[in-house]
Amino acid sequence: MAGLHVISSAFLKSAVRPDQYPNHSLPEIAFAGRSNVGKSSLINALVRRKKLVRTSSTPGHTRLLNFYTVNDAICLVDLPGYGYARISRSTSRQWKPMIETYLTGRTNLKGVVVILDARREPTRDDLDLLETLKKRSIPALVVITKMDKLKGNQRRERPHHLKMLLCEHGITPVPFSAVTGEGREGVWKAVLNTLNHVPASGASGSELHGEGLVV
Secondary structure (H helix, E strand, C coil), X not given: CCCCCCCCEEEEEEECCHHHCCCCCCXXXXXXXXXXXXXXXXXXXXXXCCCCCCCCCCCCCCCCEEEEEECCCEEEEECCCECCCXXXXXXXXXXXXXXXXXXXXXXXXXXXXXXXXXXXXXXXXXXXXXXHHHHCCCCEXXXXXXXXXXXXXXXXXXXXXXXXXXXXXXXXXXXXXXXXXXCXXXXXXXXXXXXXXXXXXXXXXXXXXXXXCCC
């Protein structure tokens, strides 16, 4: 299966609660992960734009649900990062129900990209998220970011190691680097494969996997 040829991408809106979500029928793919894991850089690389999603050197910068359309056919949703120790407990308590409400109640949601840092082991938060998605039958994709930080044998061994850790979820992680572009096509293929196996009301088959939609 070919990847997606991105013709257009745009910021749609930010939201905190369901009545602020976009009123559309586009299928949505959410992006979740620990703060500073490279979530914004991943989305920017997927759409081939450097500043569609604002990146920050300060973890915990994303505090809203941010919606972005791609080709007017898919909506990518950037969720606030979790697990950053310097985020206040009050802020963390606000984010958790905001994210859970979206994940458990949004009918447009067709899958979640869970992002892991290639240099780190999955945290309890990462594993809890994957377990929640599994229990609710929400397709989960795992992307290993910052592969350019690894050298030699690490680059070959790390994806296999993480695959073994996630074997109970039946997930094969996709290695990715926003610096080199490695894995971009693989991520799009995984996303499109998810959309093509889950009923999606907002985009026709030709828009998602038809002739000419290649990376």
